[in-house]
Structures are given as C-alpha cells and as structure tokens.
Amino acid sequence: MAARKINPWLKLTLELGPVLAFFVAFTRFKDVSVVVGGVSYGGFILATALFIPLMVLSTVALWRLTGRIAPMQIATLVLVLVFGGLSVWFNDERFFKMKPTMIYLLFAGVLGFGLLRGQSYLALVMEDALPMERAGWLILTRRLAAFFAALAVLNEVIWRTMSDAAWVNFKTFGLTAAIFVFFMAQGRLFKRYGTGDGPEA
Known part of the structure; x- marks a missing residue:
C-alpha cells in the first residue's frame, strides 16, 4: 500500500523534533541533577528519558498519518528503546x-x-x-x-x-x-x- 502524503514540514518536524528536543533538554539541564529514589540523575540522563517517549510518539504519529513505517524507522526505534532504556535504567x-x-x-x-x-x-x-x-x-x-x-x-x-x-x-x-x-x-x-x-x- 502506498504511503499517504502529508505536509513535508509536518513530516520534518516529526522526524527531527525528538532529536532537537534532546538537544534543548541537554543544554538546559546539563548542569542539573535530580534525585529519584536516592539515585542522582544528571542532565544527560534526563534528556534521554525525555527523548525516548518523544521518539515513540513521533514514530507512531508518522505511521498513523502516512499509513506505513519504513524498516529503518522500526530498527531505529527499537535501538532507541533498548539503548536509551539501558542508559536510564543503569544511569549510564x-x-x-x-x-x-x-x-x-x-x-x-x-x-x-x-x-x-x-x-x-x-x-x-x-x-x-x-x-x-x-x-x-x-x-x-x-x-x-x-x-x-x-x-x-x-x-x-x-x-x-x-x-x-x-x-x-x-x-x-x-x-x-x-x-x-x-x-x-x-x-x-x-x-x-x-x-x-x-x-x-
């Protein structure tokens, strides 16, 4: 089934939005630490924790709007979930x-x-x-x-x-x-x- 056409600016925003959000969050919180459950999390981990759900939401939105999702997008999302999740889980x-x-x-x-x-x-x-x-x-x-x-x-x-x-x-x-x-x-x-x-x- 052919992909549905969407506004190219919307597509670009959904594709690059999570990456730019990660950059903004890291820049804003790079010198900040948050203690959760007795564990201190730095700005990099906080930005990563924000990036993961944004990546999921943007990928799902692209799929719902276009009617298809490329194998490369699926592979990227899986690796984001795995490696991003490991970083947050182990604070590393x-x-x-x-x-x-x-x-x-x-x-x-x-x-x-x-x-x-x-x-x-x-x-x-x-x-x-x-x-x-x-x-x-x-x-x-x-x-x-x-x-x-x-x-x-x-x-x-x-x-x-x-x-x-x-x-x-x-x-x-x-x-x-x-x-x-x-x-x-x-x-x-x-x-x-x-x-x-x-x-x-």
Whole structure:
C-alpha cells in the first residue's frame, strides 16, 4: 500500500523534533541533577528519558498519518528503546552514546549483505522516490554502506574522546549535516543513472 502524503514540514518536524528536543533538554539541564529514589540523575540522563517517549510518539504519529513505517524507522526505534532504556535504567550515558554506532553498523551490515547477494536493498525502499538504473543503485548502495560504517567509527571516536556537549552537538547537527552532504555529493550519480527526467548512461 502506498504511503499517504502529508505536509513535508509536518513530516520534518516529526522526524527531527525528538532529536532537537534532546538537544534543548541537554543544554538546559546539563548542569542539573535530580534525585529519584536516592539515585542522582544528571542532565544527560534526563534528556534521554525525555527523548525516548518523544521518539515513540513521533514514530507512531508518522505511521498513523502516512499509513506505513519504513524498516529503518522500526530498527531505529527499537535501538532507541533498548539503548536509551539501558542508559536510564543503569544511569549510564554510555549506552545511549553507543546507539548511533549500533544503528549505522546495522544499516551498513544490511546494505552490505544485500550487495553480497547482488542486490540493492536501498532500491527496495527508495526506488519510487528516486528512479535509477540498477547499476546506479548498486554504486549508491556501496557508497552508503561505507559511509554508514565510517559514521559508526566516527561516533565511537567522538563519544570516547570528547565531552558530553561535543557529542550532543555532533549527534544533533553533525550527523544530520553529514548525511545531507553525502546525498548532495551524489548529484553526478543521480544524473547519470536516473531514469526520470535525467539522461540515461
């Protein structure tokens, strides 16, 4: 069943809203501690505890409004629940910081597995929005798998060597900007292998 169209600004708000809310909450409460049941929780954990239900609500809202939910969104939500929940439960921010690593390794692994089978799983979820020849999809999938693997490594380096604030800025703005720049850099590929209005190879 085809997804229902919704206002693009509403879609963007639902997709980025939880991440921005996490950033705002961390910025506001990073120097605050709250004692619950004799345990002191810092601003990072408080922001994580806010992020988890917001992520659930935004994902459910997208599903109700569009009539479908992408496998990547489901995988992301599950990892948010698992790693975010572990961070709050054990009062240990490291679990949540590892979440992007797990997400990007999962995406890279799935795309890589498809390539080993001679398939582009990326095409299965994006072909309607971005018509391309098979060769183009295979090239894009190889590049994206490598890109996701690089992001996983970068996330590990940043959270292990830098401050909480540096990691939050990286997660909120750096990852989003990196993905945007990656797809912008694929313009020549889209033009060469596109089967819409672009010229064919």
